[in-house]
Amino acid sequence: MSEHLVIDSIMLKPFSELPTETKAANSKKWTDLVASFVVRFVGVGSAACDMVRYLSAHSHYDFVNFMAVDQDLDALKRSEATTKVLLKSAGSESAVAANSGAQYGFAHLSDAADLDEIQQLLAGSDMVYVLVDLGERSAVGAALDLAQVARASGALTIGIGLQPLSCDSQERLECSQYGLTELEAKVDALFAIDPNQLLPQTGSNMRELHAEVNSVVLNILLG
Secondary structure, eight states: OOOOOOOOGGGGSOGGGSOHHHHHHHHHHHHHHHHHOOEEEEEESHHHHHHHHHHHHHOOOTTEEEEEEESOHHHHHHOOOSEEEEOSSTTSOOOBOTTTOOBOOOOOOOSHHHHHHHHHHHTTOSEEEEEEETTOHHHHHHHHHHHHHHHHTTOEEEEEEEOOOTTSOHHHHHHHHHHHHHHHTTSSEEEEEOGGGTHHHHTTOHHHHHHHHHHHHHHHHHO
16 A cells, blocks of 8 residues: 655645634744744854844844954944954964965964853854854954854854955965865854855945845845
């Protein structure tokens, strides 16, 4: 006898056609789920902190906690993140790419106070997004450490790496490639955003290009 997968017919109907009591019950379940779900979106570095301002203004999700992490106080002041973290020990360590021997001087969360603060802020998270400009070497190392802390806490960790333009300096390009490889190993899923792919849509207008990149990151969050 062949097997049949039986699906309740009510599940095949559009939400708008469901009985009122069913829609109310489903809406309450969704509301309760959202209320208990803890999402943190962390921008690491000056470029990411600036982007957090746009995201926090357009996401309209009350349950998303936006965090800005940087060693640059001015960048933190510009950000409208819910939580702001000024790194105390940025720049005290360097990372070496084993495959090329190139030294990028990544700033890590080497200070115990930085690590403790990040661990406390990420505690209890269900999902953590880590956004970083991969060409910003002062931010990449901290982003790698932060992603590792988030994942170790049990949170689903999503990396979003902003790659540099092909016309950027060789240092930024090499830093980006190394950072992308390292970040991929420390998160559950990774989005790599290549602005070069968006250039045909925006021409050489950098303001439009930045707006398009912001829109892509927003859609990742909304998804």
